[in-house]
Amino acid sequence: MTAGFDLSQTDRLLTTTRSVRRRLDLTRPVEREVVLDCLRIALQAPSGGNSQPWRWLVVDDPAVRARLAELYRRSHDPYLAASRAAAQQAGRTGVDRILDSSQHLSDHLHEVPVLVVPCALQRLPQDASVFDTAGLYGSIVPAVWNFMLALRSRGLGSAYTTLHLNYEREAAEVLGIPETVTQVAMIPVAWYTGDGFRPARRRPVEQVVYLNRWRHKPGP
Numbered sequence: 264m265t266a267g268f269d270l271s272q273t274d275r276l277l278t279t280t281r282s283v284r285r286r287l288d289l290t291r292p293v294e295r296e297v298v299l300d301c302l303r304i305a306l307q308a309p310s311g312g313n314s315q316p317w318r319w320l321v322v323d324d325p326a327v328r329a330r331l332a333e334l335y336r337r338s339h340d341p342y343l344a345a346s347r348a349a350a351q352q353a354g355r356t357g358v359d360r361i362l363d364s365s366q367h368l369s370d371h372l373h374e375v376p377v378l379v380v381p382c383a384l385q386r387l388p389q390d391a392s393v394f395d396t397a398g399l400y401g402s403i404v405p406a407v408w409n410f411m412l413a414l415r416s417r418g419l420g421s422a423y424t425t426l427h428l429n430y431e432r433e434a435a436e437v438l439g440i441p442e443t444v445t446q447v448a449m450i451p452v453a454w455y456t457g458d459g460f461r462p463a464r465r466r467p468v469e470q471v472v473y474l475n476r477w478r479h480k481p482g483p
């Protein structure tokens with residue numbers, strides 16, 4: 264135990280919270296209360312000036328989910344076809360599994376019991392500064408990730424998705440979202456089947472960390 268935490272548990276949570284697409288249980292209902300519990304935890308995340316500039320749309324109405332899923336598919340399917348073609352052309356192997364999993368989610372999105380759309384209570388101008396952009400996304404993405412961690416630790420899977428945002432306006436009409444608000448993502452939520460999640464392969468820390476100055480690597 265360190266600082267009162269069981270690191271084997273917290274590190275497992277942090278290293279095995281994966282995008283769940285294939286192993287979403289599409290038949291088991293997700294109670295609203297468990298989603299609200301996870302959102303309560305999510306809201307502990309930081310936001311600029313503690314402004315908490317967010318609203319969270321929890322969509323469990325099958326007709327509304329179907330309309331959002333249709334928008335997602337409209338964006339996803341051409342994108343995926345292009346990604347598959349690019350991977351084949353570049354001779355990249357190992358991407359088929361990810362692309363198949365992505366297709367699976369797209370095909371079944373309307374069946375996922377809950378879709379959560381985190382919204383920022385602000386819109387950026389076309390020429391928004393880096394500072395303003397960082398403020399908007401930085402004030403909501405930590406809470407989205409907290410939400411996904413809280414789901415995972417309760418046996419619920421999710422995935423951070425953004426593809427429906429190519430049709431953000433259409434989704435806003437479906438959901439009655441005002442023009443002053445920015446949709447940030449769409450998080451499909453379902454119980455997962457089988458807990459075999461593992462740490463993913465990532466670039467080693469030595470390759471991505473610089474010390475004190477750009478390109479200066481920490482020594483051994």
Ligand SMILES: Cc1cc2nc3c(=O)[nH]c(=O)nc-3n(C[C@H](O)[C@H](O)[C@H](O)COP(=O)(O)O)c2cc1C
Nearest residue numbers: 280281282283284365368422423424425426427463
């Ligand atoms: C900003 C962002 C946008 C993403 N958009 C999508 C998406 O639209 N659809 C999808 O299936 N996954 C999406 N993902 C999930 C990534 O593909 C996934 O996190 C990545 O492949 C690593 O896999 P892992 O989450 O299982 O570790 C997105 C992730 C991020 C952070």
